[in-house]
Amino acid sequence: MNASQAHFFFPRHAQFWRYHLAAMGFVVGVTLASIVLFGQLDAFNSSATLIWMPPYTLAVLGFRWLYLQRGWAAYSMRRLIPLVVLYSLASGMAVMFSVSALMAPFFWPQLSAGHSGSAAWAHLARQVLSNGLQAQLFISAWAFVYLSAAAAERAREGELQNLRLQMSLKAAQLSQLAEQLNPHFLFNALNNIRFMIHEDGARADAMIVSLSEILRYSLESSQSGRSTLGQELEVVQAYISLMRSQLEQRLDFQLQLAPGLLACKMPPMALQLLVENAIKHGIEPLPQGGRLLLQVGEEGQDLLLRIGNEKPLTQPGTARQGLGLGLPNIERRLQLLYGARASLQVHEQAQFFQVEMRLPKE
Secondary structure (H helix, E strand, O other): OOHHHHHOOOOOOHHHHHHHHHHHHHHHHHHHHHHHHHOOOOHHHHHHHHHOHHHHHHHHHHHHHHHHHOOHHHOOHHHHHHHHHHHHHHHHHHHHHHHHHHHHHHHHHHHHOOOOHHHHHHHHHHHHHHHHHHHHHHHHHHHHHHHHHHHHHHHHHHHHHHHHHHHHHHHHHHHHHHHHOOHHHHHHHHHHHHHHHHHOHHHHHHHHHHHHHHHHHHHHHOOOOOEEHHHHHHHHHHHHHHHHHHHHHHEEEEEEEOOOOOOOEEOOOHHHHHHHHHHHHHHOOOOOOEEEEEEEEEEOOEEEEEEEEEOOOOOOOOHHHHOOOHHHHHHHHHHHHHHHHOEEEEEEOOOEEEEEEEEEOO
């Protein structure tokens, strides 16, 4: 249900009025047919059927207005049914009282024929009561049809939102793939392997194996939404192995892993991207190298990953400017996959930079 419609008592959409007028035509037809079959179609009955339409329309629009303004869409059907019954009973009586008030001055001789004054009023009251119950049935029917239509519209909006989410995930996966296959990283890795072939064939072979594992996992993971922590750590170790061939002793990688977490689910390549950022923007610019610390643990129902690295001495607030698409990419993926249940926080000191990623433990 469109939120903007909640501010209007009279709907602004022509389709609503087409359906409503079609329903009104059906009700009038049924009413006149029943009068012909079981009573007498005279001026009073014909006029009452036509005059009945405006107050009936106001009654059903009143239900619609309450439904939108009071947030009845969030109610269960068990709670909605009594509301519909009570509203239709009260409004049905109000409709027929309005009709009688409009009709009585013009048809009082016909209504009071053969009755005394008090008896005529009692007869009119019985007419209001009996016809009011009939109006209640019609209002209830309209209300339940409206509830079904509103539920169907919300379901369609949910499907559209789901499709938008899937499209956003696809776009994020494409961006993720572009980040994973970093041309700078591939260029350096291939160059290092080329030089290593002439110095240490066995080590060059191991580097080729590590690079192939990273590329294979990168391509395979882009087709799925989740991987395991164990798989992520394997590709991180392969990446660290390659980077050590370039940085050698300048890279001091330390892993602190709490037990029992390797099967936990997480976004693929997210951990590798954080490690890559830490090396590229922290360790690599340092002439003497530095320490890269990866801590994996749990806190309550959350999986907690901290990636910390030494970095060049800068003023606080400047390091994140050089992180490119890495952190925004991961933040977007976490938002799409987990919503508010996940977070990515940056903690920065003068010579140490840390990213904390918190995920639901699944």
